[in-house]
Amino acid sequence: MTALGYYPGCSLSGAAREYDLSLRAVAARLETELREIPDWVCCGATSAHAIDHNAAFCLAADALLKAHRAGLQQVLAPCAMCFSRLATATQELRRNSSLARQVALSLGGEAPRLAQVQAINLLTWLEGFPAGVLEKHVVRPLKGLKVACYYGCLLLRPPRVTGAVQVEAPRKMEAIVARLGAQAVRWSMATECCGAGFSLTDKTVVLRQGRRIYGAARAAGADLMVLACPMCHSNLDMRQSEFAAGEAPLPVLYLTQLIGLAWGLSREELGLRGHFVPVEPEFSAALARG
Amino acid sequence: MPTPKPNSAALPLAELIAQATGTSVLHCYQCGRCAAGCPQNQPGAMEISPTRVMRLLQLEAAFADDPARANEFARRALQSPTPWLCLGCQACTTRCPQGVDIAGAMDVLREQALQRDLAAKDRRSGDIRTFHQQFLAKALRRGRIEELPLILRYKLVRGHWRQDAALGPAMLRRGKLKLKNSHSADTRQVLKAIDDSRRSPRGGP
Ligand code: SF4
Ligand code: SF4
Numbered sequence: 001m002t003a004l005g006y007y008p009g010c011s012l013s014g015a016a017r018e019y020d021l022s023l024r025a026v027a028a029r030l031e032t033e034l035r036e037i038p039d040w041v042c043c044g045a046t047s048a049h050a051i052d053h054n055a056a057f058c059l060a061a062d063a064l065l066k067a068h069r070a071g072l073q074q075v076l077a078p079c080a081m082c083f084s085r086l087a088t089a090t091q092e093l094r095r096n097s098s099l100a101r102q103v104a105l106s107l108g109g110e111a112p113r114l115a116q117v118q119a120i121n122l123l124t125w126l127e128g129f130p131a132g133v134l135e136k137h138v139v140r141p142l143k144g145l146k147v148a149c150y151y152g153c154l155l156l157r158p159p160r161v162t163g164a165v166q167v168e169a170p171r172k173m174e175a176i177v178a179r180l181g182a183q184a185v186r187w188s189m190a191t192e193c194c195g196a197g198f199s200l201t202d203k204t205v206v207l208r209q210g211r212r213i214y215g216a217a218r219a220a221g222a223d224l225m226v227l228a229c230p231m232c233h234s235n236l237d238m239r240q241s242e243f244a245a246g247e248a249p250l251p252v253l254y255l256t257q258l259i260g261l262a263w264g265l266s267r268e269e270l271g272l273r274g275h276f277v278p279v280e281p282e283f284s285a286a287l288a289r290g
Numbered sequence: 291m292p293t294p295k296p297n298s299a300a301l302p303l304a305e306l307i308a309q310a311t312g313t314s315v316l317h318c319y320q321c322g323r324c325a326a327g328c329p330q331n332q333p334g335a336m337e338i339s340p341t342r343v344m345r346l347l348q349l350e351a352a353f354a355d356d357p358a359r360a361n362e363f364a365r366r367a368l369q370s371p372t373p374w375l376c377l378g379c380q381a382c383t384t385r386c387p388q389g390v391d392i393a394g395a396m397d398v399l400r401e402q403a404l405q406r407d408l409a410a411k412d413r414r415s416g417d418i419r420t421f422h423q424q425f426l427a428k429a430l431r432r433g434r435i436e437e438l439p440l441i442l443r444y445k446l447v448r449g450h451w452r453q454d455a456a457l458g459p460a461m462l463r464r465g466k467l468k469l470k471n472s473h474s475a476d477t478r479q480v481l482k483a484i485d486d487s488r489r490s491p492r493g494g495p
Contacts, residue, residue: 010435013473015466041433041475046378047425051400053310054487055426062480095312099487106486107479157380158391167384193329193379200444201417203453205377209329238457274464 005072006034007063007119009082009230010042016079016230018271022256023078023122025269029137030129037066037075043085046197058103060089064117065109077119078256080229084154086119087161121155121162122228122255123172134179139264141181144290145283147258148222149173149184150213151191152232167191173255177226180262183290187220189213194235206235211243214250223286224251224279226258238276251279303364303402304351311394316351318344324382324392330375338370340382340392347395368408373399374415417448430484433475438467 004027012020027034041062049056063086067075077083093100093115104111126134151173156164164170168191174184192213195206213236217225227233237252244250252275253261260270261283272279304315318341325331325339338346346367353360373396382392400419403409409419421444428443429435438458445451461467 010473013434014437014468015461017465039475041477041480042429042435044426044429045435047422048429049397050378050422051397051404051419052426053397053401055430055484058480058483058487059429062483097309097312103483103487106483153377153379153381157384158393159384191381193377193381195329196377196379197421198377198418200441200454201421202375202414205330205335238461274466276460276464 001031001033003033003035003072004125005067005070005075005117006036007040007043007067007075007077007082007086008036009077009079010045011079011081011230015234016254018274019078019230019233019254019256021269021271022254022260022265025265026256026259026263029263030133034076035070035072037063037072038070040066043077043082045081045085049085049088054099054103056085057089057092057099058107060085061093061100061103061107061114064089064093064114064119065104065107067117068109068114073117075117075119076122076125078122078228079231080121080152080154081231083119083121084161087163090115090117090119091161123155123176124163126176126255126259127172131179134176134259137263138180140262140287142177142258142262142287142290143181145182145286146185146221146223146290147177147182148187148217148220148225149177149190150217150225150227150232150236152227152229153191153193153196155228156191173226173228176255177258180259182258182262185217185220185222187216187222189216194232196231196235199235199239203239206239207243210236210239214240214244217250218248222250223289224253224258224282226253226255228255240277249277249282251275251277251282253279302351302354302360303367303398304347306402307347307391307395307398310398311391313389313391313394315344315347315390315395317388318348318386318390319388320345321387323385323387324390327381327385328376329379329381330377336372336375338366338372340372340376340396343367343370343372343399344390344392344395365408367399368403368406369410371410371412371415372396373403374410374418417450420444420448430477430481432473433477433480434473436468436473437461 044059093111100111177184195209198205257270325341331339349363350360376396
């Protein structure tokens, strides 16, 4: 068993339960023990940094400090937003701004030490497994399945924070999907914003962006879409009946769920019933077609 | 909500942005790349593009010897709905050939607009602002966000009761909403850190 720090964030304990479930199921098979950061506090998401720089930094630094105290140098933050907030705070600590120094002191740590804690996202974690490891669990190869890999914004941008090398035409998720036997389609909207947190405040933006993303995935011949962000999932799954009313449903899965399907994990274990756009029968039909 | 930082209103916005982001809007050469890739820079959304916002900030700095003019440019940036309509998608910051953190500048503009009581008054900007404020207040109070109470409180304050009325039950059925607040975390340590951080001015990059 390898131990890895785990920052689930609020979404994975609420609306994105299935992401947490499927991640835990996949981690167990990869012999990774997810060690939740004790008493972690919300990262503040978009709203904190949108209106209060100090609060945003302090919230994220608090998580880094708690990880450090628990002896966790690497922290998996499966939510792209949480990942972005933690990684941004690490950048500020590295920059050693006076805010960083002062907050570290106030939290009872030192900026350079806190800066050693590294937040990683789902893709970075998964691609760390050598060839053969993801593959050996596959019992239902996804041969012929056409998958649109959707990154959205914060897994990649800005590269100064995420460390991503290929930002405009990324291939990391495509590589993982290929290891399951599926075929990643080439399409134009992989890194376009889904409308983020505007679902409640200005839904027209989410519907407009969702429509464009859905349309591009369909045009590229995708059977389904995979992603690694609860916000993107909610916008593209829950809102799909509005921006693609009466059209062919495009199931939207967390990458961990697609991995689980290839590994033959049960629908319960993967939380597939929590979706608005049903995964079945589309998934089996697409596999049969392929 | 944020207590004012000492003297922040006296500094030009470009300076506050440099402190917060470690990058300078003065390096912008108006190529328009940020605006070109911005998902919100389109009819019905942003009226002033991110590129033009950068120019306003430069003009404020350029007119340092003429405070009345400088102030006028700053106000135009601060009162614009643009920062509220910004999704924080980071496309601009990623693509700027001059290394300007435009998305980070939008953060500073929102914060300063609130502190100086200049934030855009239109309904949409107000909705977005209220949501951010309620979200942050809740994160700091309870340490965890749960969707249902957050949504209900937002709707209560902004009066959008009918929008998405059917979604609540559908989310409940899928286990995506919980009726009770069941999560919380101790926020005393983080609240103290925020408090301490406000006592001294933010230092340079
Ligand atoms: S991309 Fe950079 S240099 Fe070009 S207009 Fe925008 S801020 Fe200025
Ligand atoms: S971060 Fe904001 S301003 Fe920049 S491209 Fe995205 S929506 Fe536009």
